[in-house]
Amino acid sequence: MSLTDRTPGAASAPAGPPAGGRRGGPTVADVIRAVTTGDLPVRITGYDGSAVGPADAGMTLAIRSERGLSYLLTAPGDLGMARAYVSGDLGLEGVHPGDPYEALRVLKDEMPLRMPPVAEALALVKGLGWERLLPPPPPPQEAAPRWKRVVNGLRHSRTRDSNAISHHYDVSNAFYEKVLGPSMTYTCAVFRSPSDTLEEAQRAKYDLVAGKLALKPGMRLLDVGCGWGGMVRHAAREYGVKALGVTLSRAQAEWAQAAIEREGLGDLAEVRHLDYRDAPREQFDAISSIGLTEHIGVRNYPAYFGALRSRLKPGGRLLNHCITRADNRAPHRSGAFIDRYVFPDGELAGPGRLISEIHDAGLEVHHEENLRQHYALTLAGWCRNLVEHWDFCVGEVGAGTARVWGLYMAGSRMAFERNGIQLHQVLATHNGPQGVNGYPLRPDWTP
Helix, strand or coil: CCCCCCCCCCCCCCCCCCCCCCCCCCCHHHHHHHHECCCCCCEEEECCCCEECCCCCCCEEEECCHHHHHHHHHCCCHHHHHHHHHHCCEEEECCECCECHHHHHHHHHHCCECCCCHHHHHHHHHHHCHHHHCCCCCCCCCCCCHHHHHHHCCCCCHHHHHHHHHHHHCCCHHHHHHHHCCCCCCCCCCCCCCCCCHHHHHHHHHHHHHHHCCCCCCCEEEEECCCCCHHHHHHHHHHCCEEEEEECCHHHHHHHHHHHHHCCCCCCEEEEECCHHHCCCCCEEEEEEECCHHHHCHHHHHHHHHHHHHCEEEEEEEEEEEEEECCCCCCCECCHHHHHHHCCCCECCCHHHHHHHHHHCCCEEEEEEECHHHHHHHHHHHHHHHHHCHHHHHHHHCHHHHHHHHHHHHHHHHHHHCCCEEEEEEEEECCCHHHCCCCCCCCCCCC
C-alpha cells in the first residue's frame, strides 16, 4: 500500500488542469524546476498533469491539488511538506506511509535545491495566482503555534504541559499497542545485537535501568513520566520492588493500572494520573525518569532535578534517560514539524548541560552512556509494526494521524543514525553526610 491508495478525505488528482485553471501559465513542473538544480532522484508529478524527473525513478512525489502546492509555497521546509503530506495533498509513491525512511533519505541526500532569483520567483507566483500565497487552514492534526498556546498558560505551566502531553499520548491506546508492541514501551530499547526483537530489547533496557539503580526486593521506586507503566510493572514483577509511576496522560494511567491488575501486581505496583511535581514527597530508594525530561523545558531543569532529589533518600540512586542534542550549542526548541505535530513545547539540551544541571541540583553523577544507535534500531522496529498493522491503525486514528507517525518515526530514525540527536542515560546518587552514598568502587551492574 502507498499514499496513492485513496483514503477518505485525501485529495483527488485530476488528470489535467482544473476547470477555470490558468492554462498556459506556470505548471507544477515549472515550480519544481525553479527550486532544484541538476538531475532529480525522484519523479515529481502535479495535479495539472505536468511532471519532472525520470519516469523510472522508482519513487514519485505527487502534488495532488492546488491546496498542496499552497502548503508548500506558504510554509517552505518541513512544515509545508508535512501539511501537504498529512492532509493527503502530497503523495509518496514507492514507499509505505508507515515507514517513508527511504524517501526521506533520498530527499535529504540527493535532492539538489536552490533559491530562485527574486524576479523569477515573483514571475512564477504571479503566473500561478497570488492566491497561492494565502495559507490554507492546516490539517486537524496540527497543534496551535507557540504564540497561540499562551491561552493555555505560560510554557511548561501545569495546564499547558498537560495539554501538550495529551496531544501526543492520548491518541488511542489500541493504536499504541500495535505500534509499540506487547511491552507498550515508548522509549529507547537496548539491543545486544541488531537481530534482537523489539520485545527482547525493551526487556534488556528495563533490566539495565534496574541494574543501574541496584533494585532489590522491598525497595521503593518512583518512576516519573511512567508512560503505560512498563518500568513499574517490570520492577515489581522481576525485582520485587514496590513501584509507583506517575504520568500526565490519563489514557496511559488507566491502561497501566488495568495492566497491573491483570498481571496480579496490585500489591507492589501502582500508576497514578499525576504531574511529577505532585508526586508523593516521601523518600524513595530509587527514582527512574525514562523519557520525561524532553517535556519539562530546559529552564525548568533546576526545579525538576531538585524535585527528584527531594524525593530520593540519601544514598538513593537516580537514573535519567532522555533524548539530547548532539552538542551544547544547538537550539533547545524543536523544529516546526515536531513542535506542531508531535511534541508541542518539547525541548532538548546537550548532554553537557544535562549533566551539569544534575550536579548543580546536589546530585553526584557516576556514570553516563549514549544509546543513540539503539534508538535508531528502536524506531525502525516501531515503523515495521506500523507497516504491519497499517490498516488497523488507520481505522483507529485516521489516515492523517497514521501518516504523522510514519513520517515522525522515520525522520527521527535518520536523525539518530546521523548523530543529529542522541539518547543519554545518566546515573546519579543523592549523597548523605560527608559524601556517603553507598556507591561501589566499580559498577555493580552488567553493562
